[in-house]
Amino acid sequence: MAEEDDDVVERIARLLPPWLSAVDAVNEVIAREAGIGPSDLSCLHEVIVDGPLPAGELARRLRLTTGAITHMIDRLTAAGLVQRVRDDTDRRRVLIEAVPKAREQMLARYGRLDTQTRATLASFTAAERAVIARFIEASLHDTQSLLDRTS
Numbered sequence: 001m002a003e004e005d006d007d008v009v010e011r012i013a014r015l016l017p018p019w020l021s022a023v024d025a026v027n028e029v030i031a032r033e034a035g036i037g038p039s040d041l042s043c044l045h046e047v048i049v050d051g052p053l054p055a056g057e058l059a060r061r062l063r064l065t066t067g068a069i070t071h072m073i074d075r076l077t078a079a080g081l082v083q084r085v086r087d088d089t090d091r092r093r094v095l096i097e098a099v100p101k102a103r104e105q106m107l108a109r110y111g112r113l114d115t116q117t118r119a120t121l122a123s124f125t126a127a128e129r130a131v132i133a134r135f136i137e138a139s140l141h142d143t144q145s146l147l148d149r150t151s
Contacts, residue, residue: 024038027041027042030106030109034079035079036075036079040079043058043062043072043082044076044098044102044106045106046058046062047096047098048098048102051096051098052085052097053095053097054095054096055094056069058072058096080099081099082097082098082099083096085097
């Protein structure tokens, strides 16, 4: 039984890099379609999912300097994908938000991948999906911890 478990662990470990590479390739295609670079797409993703966000928070999440995030926001603004808005609770603070059109475009571009992913997940039992979610959450945490230690 232990050998069989080791085989499954090895299989998963071998499958993760090509899966991550495939996801990166999809992101590169979507970024190219949107007329932006992959790192700009990461920034746009952050503001679509969790925005609006202050530039400093975007810099922290993307591990960029304040100068680099300013240039990134300028590029995304020039592309018509994000805008700077005043924070309603603190008028001195500026937030970055995705424009509605950008949100709609990104949802459309990721639609097929989202549909396929949901269909694949639907083929698993609820218990299996819980294990998959736990694995992804733990892996994300471990990867972020590794990045925090190397920064």
